[in-house]
Amino acid sequence: MAAPLNQAAWLVEADCPLKVDVAPLPTAGSGELVVRNAAIAINPLDWHMRDAGVFIQQWPAILGCEVACEVHTIDLVSGRPQDGAFALYTAIPADKAAILPDAISFIDGVVIPFALEAAVCALSPKERGSVMPGISTPALGLPYPSLEGPASSLGKTLVVYGGSSSVGSMTTQLAAAAGINVISVTGTHNIELSKRCGATQVFDYKDPSVIEKVVDAVRKSGFEFVGIFDAISIPETYVHDFAILAKLGGGHLACTHPPPPAADVPANVEAGMIFAVNDIVTPVWREYVTPALETRRLQRLPPHTVVGKGLEQIQDALKRSKAGVSATKLVLVL
Numbered sequence: 001m002a003a004p005l006n007q008a009a010w011l012v013e014a015d016c017p018l019k020v021d022v023a024p025l026p027t028a029g030s031g032e033l034v035v036r037n038a039a040i041a042i043n044p045l046d047w048h049m050r051d052a053g054v055f056i057q058q059w060p061a062i063l064g065c066e067v068a069c070e071v072h073t074i075d076l077v078s079g080r081p082q083d084g085a086f087a088l089y090t091a092i093p094a095d096k097a098a099i100l101p102d103a104i105s106f107i108d109g110v111v112i113p114f115a116l117e118a119a120v121c122a123l124s125p126k127e128r129g130s131v132m133p134g135i136s137t138p139a140l141g142l143p144y145p146s147l148e149g150p151a152s153s154l155g156k157t158l159v160v161y162g163g164s165s166s167v168g169s170m171t172t173q174l175a176a177a178a179g180i181n182v183i184s185v186t187g188t189h190n191i192e193l194s195k196r197c198g199a200t201q202v203f204d205y206k207d208p209s210v211i212e213k214v215v216d217a218v219r220k221s222g223f224e225f226v227g228i229f230d231a232i233s234i235p236e237t238y239v240h241d242f243a244i245l246a247k248l249g250g251g252h253l254a255c256t257h258p259p260p261p262a263a264d265v266p267a268n269v270e271a272g273m274i275f276a277v278n279d280i281v282t283p284v285w286r287e288y289v290t291p292a293l294e295t296r297r298l299q300r301l302p303p304h305t306v307v308g309k310g311l312e313q314i315q316d317a318l319k320r321s322k323a324g325v326s327a328t329k330l331v332l333v334l
């Protein structure tokens, strides 16, 4: 039987439109699967990488970090495959994959992977590592989500800033499933969504009293304050983070982008940036994702928005992602 034709959306150089063209069919290295992608998702990281060429090790490049797919081949012998998601076929590490229950469609399931990886990297590392010179990863040291429900309280409160984003929604879900009391901050129209993710209280980031309200809610929880996971990590959110941390006596500040320079971070704040690929997530992939999806303990939130069909549509989808979304993950069907 002839080998199937692979195609990918290639990035030939930074800040250029993607070009759909033929691509080699990936071969699986040790511990990898080659998969036929059914749905791919667009993440802000994709347009950051396209615009600036960051994190790209080999040109031309295939971007994209999450897929919902069918397994094509398992071959534990051959060498390095292409591993970007913006292609018909991709090689993925088997320990960063989980079986999607039959009741869940590919377009629904594809909202999970990258946010899951980021959320566990925000919550669970016990020791600080290095993302880049001068920037450490955070070490909140919180437990993995539990399949037993409802989780008993751990007596800890975490603030999730940007609770309606993909990463913020997932961090809220996993923290709540680990028994952590989550107080989140979202746009006013997304308060209900964040509560569905498990936040006990949600405040609007445009409310002029948001800092006081969050601080008051943390104090009234009566639990140990862990700190803040800031899913947005931009100058205006850092202003709020530091104001909240100052009133609560400091704590962790886990960011999705580099935190402000060390000189601007108070001594009682441990700031770090997550790096969302880490073996620490493997047990969650292996033991939690499939059963938690089956029991609906893990919800596919925020919901997807299908923005097209085919690799040719990725360029427009990146534009739409860069313009900003509210509580949704942009998804393409292949």
Ligand SMILES: NC(=O)c1ccc[n+]([C@@H]2O[C@H](COP(=O)([O-])OP(=O)(O)OC[C@H]3O[C@@H](n4cnc5c(N)ncnc54)[C@H](OP(=O)(O)O)[C@@H]3O)[C@@H](O)[C@H]2O)c1
Pocket: 043, 044, 045, 048, 114, 118, 161, 162, 163, 164, 165, 166, 167, 168, 185, 186, 187, 188, 189, 190, 205, 231, 232, 236, 237, 255, 256, 257, 273, 274, 275, 276, 277, 325, 326, 327, 328
């Ligand atoms: N370091 C890493 O390893 C890593 C990994 C994954 C993602 N990231 C980064 O993390 C960030 C979030 O990614 P994502 O995919 O979760 O983003 P996303 O879902 O595209 O984020 C959209 C959400 O951002 C919220 N938002 C925008 N401005 C806000 C503000 N000032 N305060 C609070 N919420 C605000 C919006 O909330 P409302 O609609 O409610 O207003 C919206 O729901 C991106 O910058 C991404 O590049 C980093």
